[in-house]
Amino acid sequence: MEKVELIHLRQDVDLPYHWAAGRYGSMMLRALRDRKVILGNRCPQCNKVYVPPRVVCGPCFVQPSEVVELSPAGILAGYSVVNYPFIDPETGQKRPVPYTYAYIKLDGCDNYLSHLVDETDPSRLYPGVRVEAVFRPDGERVGRLQDILHFRVVD
Amino acid sequence: MAQRVGIIGFGQTYHRSHRDDVNGVELINEAVRAALEDAGLTIDDIDAVVIGNMDHFEAVNYVDTWSVDGSGAWMKPLIKLTTGGTTGSTLGIAGYHHAASGLFDVVLVIGWEKNSESDTTGAIITCSDPIFDRFSFSGALPGLAVEASAYIKRYGIKEEDAARVAVRDRAHGANNPYAQLQTPVTIEEVMQSPMLSWPIKLLDICPRSDGAAAVIFAGERKARQLCSQPAWVHYTAVRHSHTYFGDVDYTRLHTLEAAVQELYHHMGIKEPLKELDVVELYQPYSFAGLKWIEAMGLCKPGESPRLIWDGVTDMGGELPFNPSGGVICTNCIGATGLLRIGEAALQVMDRAIGRQVPDVNLALATGFGGAYWSDLMLLGKKPW
Ligand SMILES: [Zn+2]
Numbered sequence: 219m220e221k222v223e224l225i226h227l228r229q230d231v232d233l234p235y236h237w238a239a240g241r242y243g244s245m246m247l248r249a250l251r252d253r254k255v256i257l258g259n260r261c262p263q264c265n266k267v268y269v270p271p272r273v274v275c276g277p278c279f280v281q282p283s284e285v286v287e288l289s290p291a292g293i294l295a296g297y298s299v300v301n302y303p304f305i306d307p308e309t310g311q312k313r314p315v316p317y318t319y320a321y322i323k324l325d326g327c328d329n330y331l332s333h334l335v336d337e338t339d340p341s342r343l344y345p346g347v348r349v350e351a352v353f354r355p356d357g358e359r360v361g362r363l364q365d366i367l368h369f370r371v372v373d
Numbered sequence: 374m375a376q377r378v379g380i381i382g383f384g385q386t387y388h389r390s391h392r393d394d395v396n397g398v399e400l401i402n403e404a405v406r407a408a409l410e411d412a413g414l415t416i417d418d419i420d421a422v423v424i425g426n427m428d429h430f431e432a433v434n435y436v437d438t439w440s441v442d443g444s445g446a447w448m449k450p451l452i453k454l455t456t457g458g459t460t461g462s463t464l465g466i467a468g469y470h471h472a473a474s475g476l477f478d479v480v481l482v483i484g485w486e487k488n489s490e491s492d493t494t495g496a497i498i499t500c501s502d503p504i505f506d507r508f509s510f511s512g513a514l515p516g517l518a519v520e521a522s523a524y525i526k527r528y529g530i531k532e533e534d535a536a537r538v539a540v541r542d543r544a545h546g547a548n549n550p551y552a553q554l555q556t557p558v559t560i561e562e563v564m565q566s567p568m569l570s571w572p573i574k575l576l577d578i579c580p581r582s583d584g585a586a587a588v589i590f591a592g593e594r595k596a597r598q599l600c601s602q603p604a605w606v607h608y609t610a611v612r613h614s615h616t617y618f619g620d621v622d623y624t625r626l627h628t629l630e631a632a633v634q635e636l637y638h639h640m641g642i643k644e645p646l647k648e649l650d651v652v653e654l655y656q657p658y659s660f661a662g663l664k665w666i667e668a669m670g671l672c673k674p675g676e677s678p679r680l681i682w683d684g685v686t687d688m689g690g691e692l693p694f695n696p697s698g699g700v701i702c703t704n705c706i707g708a709t710g711l712l713r714i715g716e717a718a719l720q721v722m723d724r725a726i727g728r729q730v731p732d733v734n735l736a737l738a739t740g741f742g743g744a745y746w747s748d749l750m751l752l753g754k755k756p757w
Contacts, residue, residue, distance in 0.1 A: 224393045231432065237503045247504075269619070270505050276615060296519035296623050298570045300511045304494035308508055319515040321619055330619035332509050340571050345523060363505055 230310065242271040244361075245285070251361040254353045258327050260284040266328040270363075289325035291350040291372070296321040296330070299340050322349060322369055334368040348372045377756045378472040379596035379603025380722075381479075381589050382412025383715035388553045388584030388703045391489040397431055400585045401485050402443035404708075408481065408587035409445075412599065419589075420477040422446035425454040425464045426486050426707030429496045444483055456613070457500055458513075458742015460484060461710025462655070465588060465738075465750055466609045472590040473606075479595055484711035485585035488704070493581045500743075506618050511570075513657065514578065516745075518570040520623045521660035525572060527624070528675030530663060532572050536563035537681050538662030539576055539701055545688060546698020548728040553582045554702040563659070577659040584705030586712045593756065604718035604736070606750065607757040610635045613746040621745045628747035629668040629739070636737075636749050637670070640757075645692075646671045646685075650733040651720045652694045653713035655741040656701065662686075662694065688730065696720065696728040710740035714750050721752045 239247055242259065246269075249255045259282035260267045261275035267286050268275065275282055297320040306313035316338040321330035336352070337343055349369040359365040384407025386392070386400055395403065401424070409415060424444055428434050437446070437453035444451075456463040461484040468482035494512035501507045524530060540560055546552040558576055566575040596603040612628035615621055633645070642648050652669075656662050663677040671692070672680055680686060686694040695701075697716040700709055717736035719725040733754070740748035 226393070235503070239504050243504055270617070276620070296523060298511075298515035298518035298522070300515060300570055302494070302514070302569050304498075304512065305492040307495050307499050313511070317511075319509055319511055321519060321623070329617070332506050332617070332619045334509050345526065362508075364508055 232310070240273070242273055246270050247361040247363070250363070250365040251359040256288045256290060256324065256351065258286045258288045260286055267326060268329055269324060269327050269331050286326065288327050291348065292322050292324035292327070294320055294335065294343060294347045294349050295323040295345060297335060297343050299338050318343065320369065333363070333366060336368045336370050342371070375473055376475050377593040377605065378469050378590050379593065379600065379605045379756070380714070380718040380752065381591045381596050381600035381603050382408045382414065383586070383588050383718050384408030384411050385551050385586045385712060385715060386584045387551055388582045388705055390553060390580060390582060392487065392583035397433065397485065397487050398440050398443035400487060400583065401440050401483055404485065404585035404587040405443065405445055405481065405483060408589050412589045414479070414589065414599065416445040418479055419445060419449065419481045420479050421450040421471055422481045422483065423452055423454060423464055423468045423471060424483040425460045426484065427455055427457060427460055427496070427500075429499045430493070430706065431487055431490050445481065450477070455707070456743060456746070458655070458657070458706060459613070459710055459740040459746050459748050460707045460742070461586065461712065462714065462738070462740020462748035462750065463710070465711050465714040466611065466748060468588065468590045469606050469609060469750070472592050475592065478592045480590045482588045482590060482711065483585065484708035486705040486707040487583045488581035488706060489583050502617060510618065514570040514573060516618060516621075516623070517658050517660070518573050520664070521572055521658070523624050524660065524664045530675070530678060533560055533564065534663060534678040534681060535577055535659035536560045539563050539659040541681070541687055542656070542662070542695050542699045542701040545696050545728065546702030549697045549702070550727065552698040552702040553580055553584070554698065573658055573660070579657045579700045579704035582703050582705040584703060584708050586708040586715050588711055588715050588718065602722050602754070604721035604752040605754070605756040607735070607753045608636050608639055608751045610749040613743060615744045618744055626665055626668045626745060626747065628745055629665055632747045632749045633669050636751060640751065645669060647691075649692055649735050649737050651696060651717065651730045651736045652692060653697065653717045653736070653738045654694055654699065655710055655713055655739045656695065656699055657704065657741065659701065688728075693730050696725060696730055710748065713738040713740065717750070717752050721754055
């Protein structure tokens with residue numbers, strides 16, 4: 219077969235979005251920013267406490283009515299040390315690796331919070347290890363989930 | 374108005390890591406022409422078109438209209454569907470629904486992806502909640518790694534057990550001229566491949582592919598008229614669960630458990646290992662080939678390594694899995710679930726050249742994606 223030149227065109231897309239956090243998300247993000255408190259809410263039907271707080275418990279399709287202040291501490295329920303490079307759609311840059319992606323089960327909560335743990339040695343991590351939130355200092359919290367800098371292992 | 378439905382044609386592209394020789398529309402057209410030729414139809418025989426992909430991979434969000442020339446949907450009823458990893462199985466089930474409704478006799482279903490056109494992980498991340506999940510998420514791997522690490526710890530599973538699953542699928546892929554990866558690998562090669570996200574290594578996980586699949590569904594009257602042996606749709610089941618990744622219970626694949634229980638109950642299947650003849654499992658990584666066959670009720674939790682090492686799921690075994698090589702050999706994401714359906718249909722139609730399982734009466738195809746979602750389609754030799 220004759221070899222023909224095949225052309226690619228590269229385009230870097232810089233497309234700003236403005237996402238509404240909604241009523242419940244805004245409530246949680248304000249509490250993080252102003253009080254260093256993690257909020258959840260409880261479904262009146264199944265009694266499950268959810269983080270982030272939300273307008274509806276999916277399985278029950280009922281509005282969680284009671285807002286709950288959650289502990290900043292809990293256990294590491296699952297984790298993965300990420301070693302492979304990829305483009306972070308939040309920044310357009312390669313996300314620094316390694317980093318540890320984690321599901322945190324906060325005390326008093328029934329689902330997991332997806333966040334980071336500042337430990338990348340898998341031998342020092344195990345499901346069930348106690349962790350706690352490290353908040354960004356006053357003046358650096360802007361009302362986003364990253365106002366929690368990461369979780370750290372507490373021995 | 375509801376009618377029985379059979380698959381009467383299947384076409385696919387030659388899947389590669391980079392199909393630089395075609396753009397998306399040309400890739401779609403390649404699969405559509407192959408499916409029409411397989412069914413002995415022309416585009417005039419098609420009453421409606423269902424198409425889908427995960428559109429953030431190519432950043433073309435008008436796929437339905439943009440691809441009309443290639444898909445053959447010009448001046449026809451057309452719908453685009455996208456549900457993440459389950460897109461291909463959603464497409465197949467939607468095609469079935471279209472034909473079963475009796476509103477359309479012959480329905481062309483197309484799934485496709487050009488994963489080479491973007492950063493796959495970066496694009497996958499845009500499926501997540503932008504406020505609460507996106508900054509920490511790193512694509513498909515970590516959720517799977519969390520699932521795998523919990524599973525191996527609980528049941529004392531060895532990494533070699535998973536490697537044996539990858540070895541099986543890579544051996545099967547060598548029989549499939551359309552597969553992206555057609556070279557077999559050894560346990561040692563899997564074990565020594567680079568660690569991506571513990572315990573998942575490079576050869577445990579699917580590649581990223583460019584490819585397309587097209588499946589033609591027909592109502593009973595047309596199916597009998599147009600095809601000597603259709604693959605009849607017996608049953609479908611769908612379980613899509615949560616929004617946030619932190620809502621998923623990674624210790625069990627509840628969606629697959631619930632979907633298979635519904636399907637087995639409805640079909641009166643008591644011993645799936647004996648009653649099913651072949652499975653095309655949407656198995657994006659090797660550990661799923663252990664844990665998810667337990668979710669399917671083929672053995673008790675923790676017992677899957679025995680089935681795998683005994684060759685029960687190999688070609689020639691009691692219940693062969695992934696004669697096509699499966700997702701471990703080819704993963705053009707929006708097409709992947711539809712490839713499972715198309716390959717399962719070929720098995721029922723006795724047309725899986727080079728990879729045919731003898732005497733297939735029942736073939737099960739699955740889809741997986743989203744926040745641990747599961748889809749199923751059961752195909753059979755006789756209408757149910
Ligand atoms: Zn509830």
